[in-house]
Amino acid sequence: MSMDTGWLADNWAQIRRRVDAACREAGRDPADVGILPVSKTFGPELIRAGVALGMRRFGENKVQELRDKSAPLADCGIDWVMIGHLQTNKAKDVARLASEVQSLDRLELAEALDRRLQHEGRAIDVLVQVKTSSEPSKYGLPPEQLPGFLNVLRGYDTLHVRGLMTLAIHSSEPAEVRGCFRLLRELRDRAMVQDHDLTKLSMGMSGDFPLAIAEGATEVRIGTAIFGSRPYPDSYYWPESPDAA
Ligand SMILES: *Cc1c(COP(=O)(O)O)cnc(C)c1O
Helix, strand or coil, X not given: CCCCCHHHHHHHHHHHHHHHHHHHHCCCCHHHCEEEEECCCCCHHHHHHHHHCCCCEEEECCHHHHHXXXXXXXXXXXXXXXXXXXXXXXXXXXXXXXXXXXXXXXXHHHHHHXXXXXXXXXXXXXXXXXXXXXXXXXXXXXXXXXXXHHHHHCCCCCEEEEEEECXXXXXXXXXXXXXXXXXXXXXXXXXHHHCCCCCEEECCCCCCHHHHXXXXXXXXXXXXXXXXXXXXXXXXXXXXXXXXX
């Protein structure tokens, strides 16, 4: 291996230990909480090193990056997971390259993905992204629209709805952050009465995952704590965030 990736192995082992500890703290089985490595801004060489450490799924935020990375890593058998805001005109590449989309937040996008997936002869897993805070910067479906949206999604054979995803409010107040995660779990619990397959809760990132695990996360999306800090500010990914100026 050309890179010195001992630090990556250390980070990977350490985040698993921290997730396990948060599970024990919450009285949960660590086997019930997966870690999705978020590789946005990092290149194929580092992702390949992650694969060598046992990572199989990677979260990406932008379709262009997914395209650029998937080609040189085609031999790795990676499952690419889209976690960023998606424009409908990018549905074609997503339908071709992604195994899962966690940022499904509107009907127009479901229609575009379905059309492209039919063309590809594929079906993918999807999570519905729900807006759980009143922050203007966060994408996602308003909670009150979720039941109707899930009903409509049942009509799409190419989209297997597995659960819900959210980004919590960016706040130094743990109770506020936790409230976002709790709301997502409550919405999932209500939806599960109708649809038993809706088990997944993708919530929690490097800075707030213990709170998400306490509220029932089944997958935490971890970037910084695995790969280090990113060369771009988050406003590059969340263009509407308040610090985007
Ligand atoms: C970047 C990103 C993450 C990971 O964030 P970290 O704080 O680096 O762990 C999780 N979810 C989404 C949607 C992201 O864009």
